[in-house]
Amino acid sequence: MFTILLFASTFLAYSQDNKVYFNDALSQHLKPYVKKSNLAFENKDYELAEILFDSLLANHLLNTFIPNLKLPKVSGGNLETDDIKNPFLLITKTTWDFPVEKEIEAINTIAEAYRDQVEIIVLYWGTKKNVKKITGNYNRYVTITYIDETENLSNSIIKTYKHSFGAPACFFVSSTKQLMALDKKFSLFSFDMDQTKQAYAYTENHIKELIFLFEEFKKSLLTDRQ
Incomplete structure (x- = not known):
């Protein structure tokens, strides 16, 4: 029994250390x-x-596995991704991005439709004050976070998620905290399109493509929204 337990513990330790x-x-x-x-x-x-x-x-x-991200929330407190039980979509943006109402509306629709199944997190690069100014129209199903680049507390996050891929970008992470998709040019909206219905549809479909890219989500996700 001791040998079996020793082998099992060694195997588990090796499996954890072997994570990329x-x-x-x-x-x-x-x-x-x-x-x-x-x-x-x-x-x-x-x-x-x-x-x-x-x-x-x-x-x-x-x-690959996403290490825990500790992100300050605009509403106060911190979000830690290790505490999230569901798959999550992390959309990174900058405070100088022109806020488009139809884009926000589409993100709100997805976040509400798949609440308790997929978490939608928007991470802004900028000060809390500037982020707060432009994010008032997101609904309660979207978690708004920010990283103030003038502070030195989150250098590794800035280096990995901003300097490597720029912004806007989007990371889709499974419930096991593995990266399932990365869109480094996550342009949700284009100014050459109709700024009402067409912009809304484009944004909503873009997010759905990421969420339903994998069979497990096609089978398991349900929504009460059309």
């Missing part, structure tokens, strides 16, 4: 990707640039 974390994978593979990507952009080979990103994502980042 997003930050570590990024540190290992980002530099060569950036070098090749910059060269592709210099040569105006935008197709190659996209291929390079897709390769980085598919071969090194997908299914």
Whole structure:
């Protein structure tokens, strides 16, 4: 019995230590990707640039584990991602992004429709004061967080989630805290489209594509909204 317990504990410890974390994978593979990507952009080979990103994502980042993120909430207190039981969508934005009401409305619709099944978190890069000014129209189903880059408390988060991919970007994380999708050009709205119904539909469909990208969510997610 002792031998069995020893083997089991050793196996569990090895399994936990063997986890590949997003930050570590990024540190290992980002530099060569950036070098090749910059060269592709210099040569105006935008197709190659996209291929390079897709390769980085598919071969090194997908299914890696997201370490706990401690994010200050605009409403007060902190959000810790390890405490979230459901899959979550982390949308990163900047305070100088022009706030589009139809985009916010579409995010609100998704957050309410899939409440208690998928958490929607919007992370703004900026001061609490500036974030508060532009986020008043999000509903209670969307968690608004912020990182003040003038403070030095969250350097690792800034480096990993902003400096590596810019903003806006979107990270879809499973309930096991594994990265399932990453959209580094998460443009929810375009000014050349109709700024009412079309903008709303585009945003809503874009988020749904991410959520329903995987079979497990297609089968398990239910909503009382059409």
